[in-house]
Amino acid sequence: NQRREELMEKREEVLQERQEKMEERREKMQEEREERRMLINSGEGSPNIFYYSSEGKQKNFKIKNTIKISLPKSTRIKMDVRHGEVKLAENTKNLNANLSHSSLWAVTIDGEDTSVSAAYTPVKVKKWNVGQLNTSYSEE
Numbered sequence: 001n002q003r004r005e006e007l008m009e010k011r012e013e014v015l016q017e018r019q020e021k022m023e024e025r026r027e028k029m030q031e032e033r034e035e036r037r038m039l040i041n042s043g044e045g046s047p048n049i050f051y052y053s054s055e056g057k058q059k060n061f062k063i064k065n066t067i068k069i070s071l072p073k074s075t076r077i078k079m080d081v082r083h084g085e086v087k088l089a090e091n092t093k094n095l096n097a098n099l100s101h102s103s104l105w106a107v108t109i110d111g112e113d114t115s116v117s118a119a120y121t122p123v124k125v126k127k128w129n130v131g132q133l134n135t136s137y138s139e140e
């Protein structure tokens with residue numbers, strides 16, 4: 001009976017130690033979360049971009065950003081593009097696109113659900129099988 005009491009006391013001590021360690025971990029994680037929130041809110045973690053001209057004159061810099069996306073062939077594409085350039089590779093089916101002040105180049109566009117609305121946008125497609133194209137203020 002005395003042996004059992006000793007084991008029970010030991011068990012309680014171990015449980016108490018485990019609970020204290022868990023509390024310490026929780027507090028530490030909470031502090032780390034708060035630090036991350038402060039960094040995100042302050043904007044210190046975000047990159048700072050500076051443009052410097054050695055000539056001392058004000059210049060306009062053009063920044064080009066390219067996003068390449070790989071999709072399965074059977075994927076329906078829905079796009080809303082402003083001020084960009086869209087190049088579609090190979091066959092595109094069931095495209096739903098709203099384009100403004102951008103450009104569209106494609107090899108083949110197909111699909112009964114295809115709908116392209118282009119404003120101030122040149123559209124170059126080698127082969128257009130099925131679909132609807134609405135343009136306004138587009139020369140090409």
